[in-house]
Amino acid sequence: MSVWSSEFDPPNPPLYDQLVADAQSLLDVQLPASYLDLLAEQNGGYIDDQLVAVPSDAVPDSLRGYVSDGYVTVGSIAGIGDTERFGNICHTPYFLREWSLPDRLVLLDGDGHSWVALDYRTADDDPPVVLIESDGGTNLVLAPNFAALLASFVTYDSVYDDNGQFLS
Incomplete structure (x- = not known):
């Protein structure tokens, strides 16, 4: 199952070993194999349109606005690039400072107010994936690791009808 959409901008240039090594050095992390x-x-x-189910009792009050009908939307997954292109994990240090986020995150998707990130604060290898908000840094674990995040994706049309109504 491919998660990639072909409807928008082209991705970063193809991955190569030195690009990965440079990103891992910059971020001081070992990126997950998955x-x-x-x-x-x-x-x-x-x-x-990938959604991740979250148990409603696990959602902190400050994150409830980012969860709809028990799902968090993940709209993109940042790649690795050596340019100033959008969608590049090498911009993580800048965004951590800009949005006063904690260190040891690698930002995969977000809009400034909330982010989906690899959270290296608690694990150096195969870290959990979290939803974190910029105001206050409250976070919610979406998956125990990146592979589990991918496995947990469900499509928008399996949760909502053509009119955007929740299928329950």
Whole structure:
């Protein structure tokens, strides 16, 4: 199952070993193999309406606005690039400072107010994937690791009808 959408901008240039090594050095992390495997298929970009189910009792009050009908939307997965293109995890240090986010995150998707990120604060290898908000840094674990995040994706049309109504 490919998660990539072909409807938007082209992805970053194809992945190569030195690009990965430079990104890991810059971010001081070892990127998950499952993430790198996905980027080998396409180096980041928009994904087809992928939703991640979250138990409603696990959602902190400050994050409820980012959860709809028990799902968090992940609209893209940042690739690795050596340019100033949007959708590049090498911009993570800038965004962490700009939005006063904690260190040891690698930002995969977000709009400034909330982010989906690899969270290296608690694991150096195969970290959990979290939803984190900029105001206050409240976070919610979406998956125990990147591979589990990919496995948990469900499509928008399996949750909502053509009019956007929840299918329950």
